[in-house]
Amino acid sequence: MILSFKMLQYWWCEDDGLAAVEAALTFPVLLVMMLGLYDMGNGILANQKAIRASQIVADLVARDRSVDQLEINEIVAAGRLAFEPLDTGAYGVDIVSIRFDDEANPQIVWRETVNMSEMADVLSNVSALAEPDNGVVAVGVSYEFRPVFAGFVVDNIPMLEVAFSRGRKSAVVAKE
DSSP states (O other): HHHHHHHHHHHHOOTTTTTHHHHHHHHHHHHHHHHHHHHHHHHHHHHHHHHHHHHHHHHHHTTTTTOOOOHHHHHHHHHHHTTTTTTTHHHHHHHHEEEETOOOOEEEEEEEEESSSOOOHHHHHHHHOOOOTTTEEEEEEEEEEOTTTBTBBOOEEEEEEEEEEOOSSSOOOEEE
């Protein structure tokens, strides 16, 4: 009995393997935190790319008096290139040319939507930009970011960034 009590006391006071046990317990937590930081950094990068893509598309549309379907396709492709090297399968764009009448009421002149649903309430979103007999181009870019832990810790993160631009050569950008 005394021998087993001394062995138990020796085992209880022994700390040779304590560092290994602590490392084994903390390593998974640190690994998940590190991968979470990696995902968060990539998510921020994807959001910045979505902002940049919406600005690129709005700027390219607003450069001319009118655009045709071939130019629109090239402009959409330019916005897609802004996401490189990320996966562009989840990239979508909604381009809307809006005219304000002589009472500053907005009207959609034309709209082109690719790989996403149309932006809701686009006319109410441009009300602060309303000027009689003028216009604006509104561009929404959507992107679905898929983190490494998608479905386990968090789901996919949908992003929608909107940019506005006025026509450079005419008040309203028309479509040929």
